[in-house]
Amino acid sequence: MSILINRETRVLxxxxxxxxxxxxxxxxxxxxTRVVAGVTPGKGGTTTLDVPVFDTVAEAVRQTGANAxxxxxxxxxxxxxxxxxxDAGLSLCVCITEGIPIQEMIRVVHFVRQSQVGGGGMRLIGPNCPGLISAGECKIGIMPGNIVQRGRVGVVSRSGxxxxxxxxxxxxxxLGETTCIGIGGDPILGSTFADILPLFEADPETEAxxxxxxxxxSDEEAAAEYIPRMTKPVIGFISGRTAPPGKRMGHAGAIVSGGRGTAQAKVEALTNAGVPVADTTSEIPGLVRQALRS
Amino acid sequence: MKIHEYQAKQILARYGVPIPRGEAVTDADAAAEVARQLGSPVVVKAQVPVGGRGKAGGVKLARTPDEARAVAGQILGMSIKGIVVRKVLVEEAAQIAAEYYLGITVDRAARRNVVMVSAAGGMEIEEVAATTPEKIARVWIDPGIGLADFQIRQVCYAAGLEREAVASATRFLRALYDAYVANDAGLAEINPLVLTTSGSLIATDAKIDIDDNALYRHPELAAYKEESEDDPVEAEAHRRGLQFVRLEGDVGIIGNGAGLVMSTLDEVKRAGGAPANFLDIGGGAKADLVANALEVVLSNERVKGVLFNIFGGITRCDEVAKGILEAARRLSIRVPIVVRLTGTNEQEGRALLQGTKLIPAETMEQAAARIVALVRGGAA
Structure with missing residues (x-):
């Protein structure tokens, strides 16, 4: 098992x-990955890497049954x-593109989330994200596939x-992974930590x-409010502990402003939620193993 | 992009927000001349895009042109939070009866723009939010509808503005919103909006941050962009298309991916060092790109050593190693360089560094410890 995508996912x-x-x-x-269609307006009727190309997403969905x-x-x-x-009724959209104006994303994410009211609709991952991989089953985006091993850990991250x-x-x-998801480095995202964690909680194969x-x-703080309700252990890591306030550290969303969004506040919120937070990346596998034992 | 106060006021004036008469100048004599033309007491204000200018002595009242010359002379050239003042805004001083706050920004958690109004203007809004949050009235904007007139009335009444001020305040809030949307701002505030003793409203300070990601569709703001680059090294890095932030220390940092670079800074700090910069070269391994990055980092004279932290994913470590080697050959390097390569083809990458001046390291922690020791002059 995995979350969001698997062998059956038909990708456009x-x-x-x-x-x-x-x-x-x-x-x-x-x-x-089952890449069943491509879309480039004006290139409909051609093929790229033997994948049929359509002018519109709606047409591609009609012809190929693409669902992501x-x-x-x-x-x-x-x-x-x-x-x-x-509009074409896809259930998952992964936006890799970086540099989209924030006002555009506020509008787009609003309509995407409205589609989810009452269940169904489309889930958006990103923008400015590397996408996701369900180990050995399906990869959507730009993550290097060779580093992922089938296992029992779910990974969700704001970085690439x-x-x-x-x-x-x-x-x-x-340890290996079930699904690895990069939710993106922008301030306004289609899916947050708090949106993804329940999916891992419900996935029988994910153990941590x-x-x-x-x-x-404050996405980490929002996640910290949900985590105590989970049965599975969560291990945390926060980067940017030494970043100066008011400076955007590469990602559009990575900025401490008006004293809010500090690494310290996030570490504290996660710690209070019972999450072991690694001080350095090399501690993470050990903390995962420890959490799986207890 | 943080633009200067006088630029924010220029934008707001175009949307019908009244601003004090005045002009931004670069020397003391010109400041005196503006004061003479205005023929009234003036405020001389340092044009630096940071808060706390008043406390730093960057905002002063002058009653006469001579006084304006004197205070402009003091303020020009002074450094406020590390930024040298090159321009002062000289404008008519307002007779203050009350000070309000009007602001619009992105509420990330709500995924919406939020309008904030307060009758406690003139203070930093973060301070008001921290000490007396009840003094800020807020209303969130539905992205499908935009800011509705009733919301403007709602928030202005809720903030408890003087009744005679509400009608004008609602008009200026609409103007602020129009300016915010049309210029792709991430923040637009008037603080304070002054109710003068004669009963009119005027924006005596304004702040607008423009979304960098939206600059491509605002060619008219290009001139502001140039002026917002106050650090020559940062300006050069951005011209070369590099994600770069100057920091205070002496260890140059280069890596691929913002999160990885941020973690590298944290690791260097943990090892007792002080990073000189944040630099993300992004994907790819082209020698040109690496050489550009290395050149920018080394142009900072404080840098006593450089740490490369690279994860090879689809881009292989051996390609990256070749890029770094070629870049190092092209530039004359006088400082130690530690290179940490991990991921795809890391063995091949590290093998390429053998026998060169570049010092290979296996883990992020080891790399950080090594470069910090070398910069401190100790044996690693």
Whole structure:
């Protein structure tokens, strides 16, 4: 088992004919992902890597039964691409694109979340995220597939490379993962920690969860409110402990402003929720193992 | 992007918010001339995009043109929170009867824009929020509808503004919202909005932060961008398309991925060192990119050593190692460089570094300890 995506997931690539879109489609296919369609307006009727390309998402869904999409289109077209995925009735959309204006995302995320009221609708992962992998089953996005080993730990993170580093160390420690998700580094995200944790809680194969947060916002604090209700252990890590206030540390969302969003506040909230928080990444596999034993 | 007060006021004036008469100048004589033309007492204000200017002595009253020259002379060139003052705004001083706060920003947790109004203006709003939160009235904006007129009335009445001020305040709040949306701001505030002794309202201070991600669709703000770059090293890094933040220490840091670089800074600090910068080179391993990054880091004279922290995912470690080696060959390097490579093809990557001046390290902790020891002059 895994969460959100598995062997059956039928993936559509929005922006498949672009450089990034083509490269990562190839990587996804190599991982075994069922990429059933691509969409690039004006390129309908052609194929890329033997994948049929359509002009619109709606047409691609009708023809191929795609139920998830991944977005590789430039920042100015990405908000529209998410809305097109929503309109076509997909159940999952993963937006890799970085640099989307925050006001656009407030509007788009509003409509995406409205679709979820009463169950169903579309779930958005990202933007500005690496996507997700269900170990050995399906990869959507840009995570390196070779570092993921089938196992029992769920990973959810606001960052990209740091996640790979931690996943790699879990794999090397023989723990392995169920699903690894990068929710993104932007201030406004389609899915937050608090949205993902219940999915891991409900997944029979996931035995522990690693939550990788960073400075900025209060998503970690919101997660800390939910964690005491979980039956599975959560292990935390927060980056940016030494970041100066008022400076944006690479990610649009990684900023301490007006004294809010500090690493200290997040570590404290998680600790109070009973989460062991690692001081350094190398402690994480040990803390996971300890949590699994007790 | 944080723009200056006078620039924020220029924007607000275009939307019909009354601002004091005045001008931004770069020398003391020009300040005296503006004061003479205004023919009234003036306020001389340091133009730096940080809070706490008043406390730092960057805002002063001047009754005469000569006084304006004198205080402008004091303020220009002074350093406020590490930023040198190059411009002062000289404007007519207002006769204050009451001070209000009007602000709009993004509430991340609510995923909405929030409007805030307070009758306790003139103080930092964070301070008001911390000490007397009941003095701030808030209303959240539905993204599907936008800011409705009834919400504006609601929030202004809830804030307890003087009754004669409410009608104008609601008008200025609408203007502030229009400016906020049209300019892709992440924050727009008027603090204080002054109710003058003659009963009119005027914005004597304003702050607007523009969303960097939206600058591509605001070519008209490009001039502000240039002026917002107060650090030459940061400006150069951004010109080269690098994610760079200057810090106070002496250990240069380069890595791929914002989270990984942030963790590297934390690790260096844990090892007793002080990072000189944050630099994320992003994906890819091209020697050009690495050379650019290394050049920018080394242009900071304080840097006594550099730590590369690279995770090879789809980009392989051996490619990254080649990029670093080539970059090091192109530049003349006088400081120790520790390179930590992990992930795909790490063995091959580390093998390439053998026999070179670059010092390989296996873990993030080891790398941090090594570079800190080298920078401190001890044996690693």
């Amino acid at each position: 690539v929005q922006g498949i004919t672009g450089r990034e879109g083509t490269f990562h489609t190839q990587q996804m296919l190599a991982y075994g 999409s991944v977005i590789f289109v430039p920042q100015r077209f990405a908000p529209d691409a998410v809305l097109e995925a929503l 490379t740091l996640t790979y580093e931690i996943v790699d160390s879990l794999s090397r420690a023989g 969860v690693v939550l990788i947060g960073e400075i900025g916002g």
